Amino acid sequence: MRTIRIGAGSGFGGDRVEPAIELADRGGLDYLVFECLAERTIALAQQARLQDPDAGYDRLLEERMDRVLPPCRRNGIRIVSNMGAANPAAAARAVASVARRLGLAGLKIAYVLGDDVLSPVRAANWPLTDGPSSTADLGARIVSANAYLGVEPIVSALRQGADIVITGRVGDPALFAAPLVHEFGWALDDWVRLGRGAMIGHLLECAGQLTGGYFADPSRKDVPGLARLGFPFADVDEDGTALFGKVDGSGGELSIRTCKEQLLYEVHDPARYIQPDVVADFTSARFTQAGLDKVRLEGGGGSPRTDSLKVTxxxxxxxxxxxxxxxxxxxxxxxxxxxxxxxxxxxxxxxxxxxxxxxxxxxxxxxxxxxxxxxxxxxxxxxxxxxxxxxxxxxxxxxxxxxxxxxxxxxxxxxxxxxxxxxxxxxxxxxxxxxxxxxxxxxx
Amino acid sequence: MRLGELAHARAGDKGDISNISVIAYEPGDYAFLAEHVTAERVKALFGDIVRGAVTRYELPELGAFNFVLQRALGGGVTRSLRLDPHGKSLSSLLLELDIPDRQRA
Structure with missing residues (x-):
């Protein structure tokens, strides 16, 4: 059965660059995804943009692109990332500039706007799901409001031939699920497959946390070669079954126990993991060790998406x-x-x-x-x-x-x-x- | 014995909510853990750190539990005064929970 290989190039904005280079060079990838936004990253980036209209995107964007664009071009790997933060347009210009400097002409770079919802948020008084009671209480103290977008704009960009897609706020798993929806033509109401795509994306979105990072506890949980921790990839088929792996020779551990820890990371109700595209259900997930540092994931499902989008x-x-x-x-x-x-x-x-x-x-x-x-x-x-x-x-x-x-x-x-x-x-x-x-x- | 002898754990954060997974090293210990690692005991262990409710989700297929701790991060990761605002270290503390010695069949 045909599979698509998606690699995780970063798990947070300041993440190590070397494992992403290793994946781009020798990972046999189809897609390389960089997830770089924490909850308040965009608010901080928005502050930077107010000072400088060309700022407000990930501070390591140029360094990452400088290192991975040549191998990605050579190996036909497409890139998806939320490194656009508060300024995807400026981030896309920066990517184009790096590509030209490297002599890589003709790369099609798409960027997604529309996650910035400061205007509709300011136009009414909205209840908050945490913190103070409503947006009116925050008043002029609000500096940013960004909705978590789903897969659709990324899928459209890939369908139109984008080599690189730069976004601002997107549901983190959607960065990984979008290439699957595009490649396999999954319907946007195929809740089981979308749920599995979200689950796979969730497992990959913190990169090294799947392969032995945030895990080692000497004597009980020894992780070999942690200093050379490799980042994970997944080979996914059209049913949403995945085989996770990492580059041969890289350090770390990819096992059932590392996968279980990451499956529940930052999850509340595992039967209802609410994402922009689907409400994913992790409770029927099954992991099996398929070899050294190879784990198969089967099962998982989903139910229809909600009528609203989360805004930070x-x-x-x-x-x-x-x-x-x-x-x-x-x-x-x-x-x-x-x-x-x-x-x-x-x-x-x-x-x-x-x-x-x-x-x-x-x-x-x-x-x-x-x-x-x-x-x-x-x-x-x-x-x-x-x-x-x-x-x-x-x-x-x-x-x-x-x-x-x-x-x-x-x-x-x-x-x-x-x-x-x-x-x-x-x-x-x-x-x-x-x-x-x-x-x-x-x-x- | 310490919970950490039978299970491993990972903490995550969203706003002022912490979640901590507890995963049995041996699937056969799941029922024993279900009996002794209750939401009430977890709430009591953390004392003043967790100001809201504790909910336990059960994942028998994975031999795992997911504890969701409300108002557990000092007002939220972005505004907490704590040394560890994300509560990453809370997983290690949970593994200190004292549970009865496991009698192997």
Whole structure:
């Protein structure tokens, strides 16, 4: 049976580039997909675009394209990516520019617009599914609103011959499912196949998390060659059955247990994984080991898509100041706690307004304040974090930790601090008919 | 014994919600885990970290559970003051859950 091989070139915006080059060179791929957007990435990118109309796309886009375009051209691999972030048009121009510099003329580059729904979101008051109660509460603090698009615009671009498709916000699995819909001509109401496509895309979208990344736990879960972790690909047939693999000689582990962990990653109800194109059902998935670092996936299904699309709203949410300083030896924890109390009191004395404050001793209770071990730690780090309404107040938190060097307990070292504006993310649902994706073209 | 002797786990985040999968190393341990790794016990283990409800989804075909923890990420990944705003480390903490010794047949 004919299969299509799709590789995962990245699992987040800052991901390693070398495994993608390895896939493009020696992976035997038909498609290479780069998934690069976290929840608030577009809001941050939108801030960059407001400063510079040519900015607002993935910061590693040029580096990735510079390295993978030659092997992709040589091997006939088409590229799909959401690296367009808040500015797919500028990202497409950057791809064309890299291609020309490499002497790769005639590449057809499509970019998808229409995920930016700031206008319809601002035109009404929408309930939020998390965070504050409605968009009106956020008012002018909203900086971005992007709908999760489905496979359709990507499929159209591929049908029209795109070598490279650049998008902004798209349901992550849709980046991988779109080539399958295109190649196999899956109907957009074939819920079982679309559900399987979403499941396969979900397994691939975090790249190295399927092949032994975010997994190793020495002695119980040993992963060979983690330093040379290879990214996965899937050979998918027209029924939506997949055989996952990775490049021979790359490091990592691709096994039933790595696949099970990734299947449930960032999933709530596994019978209802809601995507733009389908509500996927993972509960009937079956994995079998088909050889070293080869796993077969069968089963899985889906039910009809919902009437709305999820929208992520980015909004300004004040400032956070954070600082840390280390203590060692007997009494290290007592001195760390004294430092934190002194800094807290000083912030009160100088009138810094903090709406939420955290005091942690890293090495003791920063991640978990549960039952204590029997030994006193010989090396701890005091950490203070506070939420403020102004950047100045956030900076004062950091400066007080720094001052604990000279004006705090004995032997404090390695002070660091930072202060930043918070761009928070909230979610809402928007009726589908208010979202109109469009496709645009460039050639290198 | 620690839950980590029988199962492995992975944490993921969406907004202020954490989900943690718990996967039996041996499928034969699924029923034992179903009895002892309940939503109530998971909620109690995390204490103040998880401020909302805990729901357990069951995947017997995979020998796995998926725990969904509401209001578990300090107000959400993007605004949390925590050292680990994504709650990636919560999976390791869940594996510290104390469960009865498994009597092998």
């Amino acid at each position: 709203i980015g909004y300004r949410d004040g400032f956070i100041g954070e600082g840390q300083i280390s203590y060692a030896g007997t009494g290290a924890e007592r001195r760390a706690r004294l430092a934190l109390e002194v800094v807290r009191e000083r912030l009160d004395l100088i009138g810094v307004a903090i709406s939420e404050l955290r005091l942690d001793v890293i090495g003791v209770d920063a991640l978990y304040a549960g039952p204590r071990g029997p030994h006193e730690p010989m090396d701890v780090r005091a950490r203070i974090t506070g939420r403020t309404a102004s950047l100045q107040d956030a900076q004062r938190i950091g400066r007080e930790i720094e001052a604990a060097w000279i004006n705090g307990p004995a032997g404090g070292g390695g002070a660091t601090w930072s202060a930043r504006e918070v761009i928070a993310a909230a979610s809402m649902l928007l009726p589908r008919d208010l979202v109109e994706p469009t496709i645009h073209w460039l050639e290198s």
